[in-house]
Amino acid sequence: MSVIVISGGRRLEGCVPVQGSKNSVLPILAASLLSGCVSVIHNCPDLSDVAASVAILEHLGCRIAREGDTITVDSSTLDRCDIPEHLMREMRSSAIFLGAVLARTGEARLSMPGGCELGPRPIDLHLSALRRLGAEIAEQGGGLRCSARSLQGCDISLTIPSVGATENAMLAACAARGRTAIYNAAREPEIVDLQRFLCACGAKVRGAGSDLVVIDGSVPLHSAEHRVIADRICAATWLAAGAAAGGEIEVEGVPREQLLPVTDLLAQAGCDVREESQRVTLISDGYLRAVPPVRTASYPGFPTDAHPPVMAALTKGTGTTVFVEMMFENRYRHTQELARMGADIRVEGRVAVVCGVPGLQGARLEAADLRGGAALVVAALAAEGESRIGGLHHLDRGYERLTETLRSLGADIVRV
Numbered sequence: 001m002s003v004i005v006i007s008g009g010r011r012l013e014g015c016v017p018v019q020g021s022k023n024s025v026l027p028i029l030a031a032s033l034l035s036g037c038v039s040v041i042h043n044c045p046d047l048s049d050v051a052a053s054v055a056i057l058e059h060l061g062c063r064i065a066r067e068g069d070t071i072t073v074d075s076s077t078l079d080r081c082d083i084p085e086h087l088m089r090e091m092r093s094s095a096i097f098l099g100a101v102l103a104r105t106g107e108a109r110l111s112m113p114g115g116c117e118l119g120p121r122p123i124d125l126h127l128s129a130l131r132r133l134g135a136e137i138a139e140q141g142g143g144l145r146c147s148a149r150s151l152q153g154c155d156i157s158l159t160i161p162s163v164g165a166t167e168n169a170m171l172a173a174c175a176a177r178g179r180t181a182i183y184n185a186a187r188e189p190e191i192v193d194l195q196r197f198l199c200a201c202g203a204k205v206r207g208a209g210s211d212l213v214v215i216d217g218s219v220p221l222h223s224a225e226h227r228v229i230a231d232r233i234c235a236a237t238w239l240a241a242g243a244a245a246g247g248e249i250e251v252e253g254v255p256r257e258q259l260l261p262v263t264d265l266l267a268q269a270g271c272d273v274r275e276e277s278q279r280v281t282l283i284s285d286g287y288l289r290a291v292p293p294v295r296t297a298s299y300p301g302f303p304t305d306a307h308p309p310v311m312a313a314l315t316k317g318t319g320t321t322v323f324v325e326m327m328f329e330n331r332y333r334h335t336q337e338l339a340r341m342g343a344d345i346r347v348e349g350r351v352a353v354v355c356g357v358p359g360l361q362g363a364r365l366e367a368a369d370l371r372g373g374a375a376l377v378v379a380a381l382a383a384e385g386e387s388r389i390g391g392l393h394h395l396d397r398g399y400e401r402l403t404e405t406l407r408s409l410g411a412d413i414v415r416v
């Protein structure tokens with residue numbers, strides 16, 4: 001198994017062009033099933049979760065071509081409606097295929113996506129939204145059998161502004177007769193990007209980015225070309241790395257408003273943050289001060305996915321910061337690993353109390369989930385001495401060319 005070896009304590013300098021968004025390209029790949037035509041999707045990141053989605057599309061009978069960061073999906077040849085368990089297990093967010101397959105074929109068979117490292121990942125809101133639209137869904141033996149002779153537009157009210165449930169409802173509603181209104185919809189930029197792709201296919205979708213998304217379904221769809229937005233969580237990770245290691249870094253391609261909760265926090269922690277419309281520059285001496293309590297929330301609140309790398313940056317410095325994780329039960333698996341580097345973190349349920357320490361020491365570390373792994377990388381860049389990080393398959397789900405990106409900023413990092 002390969003590991004990343006980092007010799008920490010070096011300042012980071014330079015500009016990072018941010019990769020395409022994982023959490024945008026995954027639902028868009030699922031949505032490419034709807035038209036039965038050709039979708040040309042640019043700025044796709046090279047990630048194992050993207051490869052898993054492509055494998056599902058190919059299993060369903062689609063023809064896929066990949067050239068650089070462009071993935072072309074011809075879904076005219078789709079000839080199946082089942083997703084086998086081994087493909088479902090590859091990627092927890094494969095539940096997003098449920099709405100797309102159901103919309104396109106009128107039926108869908110897949111296994112329950114199960115939990116992940118972050119804890120149980122229920123899809124009850126997905127299923128209730130699809131049932132509201134007229135789908136019959138039988139849950140048996142860990143599997144889902146769904147059928148919908150016809151889907152009927154309706155009002156859907158989500159009890160939680162779930163990203164995945166909003167996306168599944170949007171995709172199924174595109175095939176429903178009449179109008180669907182999704183109330184308490186998730187407002188993430190990735191939902192806006194999905195709407196942009198669906199409209200490029202000819203769908204009538206509006207309101208994404210607000211808590212009310214309206215879809216006029218059963219509109220004939222056609223081929224489309226689309227460029228995926230930049231990944232705001234990767235950008236947040238690079239900013240946290242610069243804050244922790246010290247130096248001056250720029251991240252390009254993410255609208256400044258999508259990074260506001262993170263840049264505000266890092267500025268309060270003592271970094272000099274300069275923002276233009278699509279570029280953020282951060283200057284740091286590598287020693288951060290505590291900030292007021294951080295509660296994760298749905299967009300536009302503080303993003304749960306940025307929580308671990310930002311926490312890692314705050315472990316070295318002064319003062320005490322309280323984190324409250326409101327989205328996932330098992331978001332703190334990285335804290336034990338950070339403690340092995342000398343970090344002072346106390347976890348009680350969803351609350352983590354970080355007391356800044358003068359310095360961190362390199363150690364042998366193991367990533368247990370995607371963003372927790374990013375936290376270990378951030379801490380290792382700030383630590384004195386060498387760190388060796390295993391569990392890289394978690395990082396490969398969300399960060400393309402991680403070592404090349406950090407090496408371009410001056411980090412002493414290799415993957416062996």
Ligand code: EPZ
Nearest residue numbers: 023093122123124125126160162163164304305327328370
């Ligand atoms: C998406 O996951 C992202 N994944 C996650 O990013 C992100 O952390 C999350 O949204 C929150 O922003 C993708 O987009 C592929 P949710 P999703 O449904 O859709 C509960 C990463 O690291 N819930 O908004 O699964 C759920 O348990 C990943 O890139 C239900 O109870 O998140 C959670 O507590 C991790 N029932 C909360 O809602 C449901 O039916 C928010 O989950 C659905 C969700």
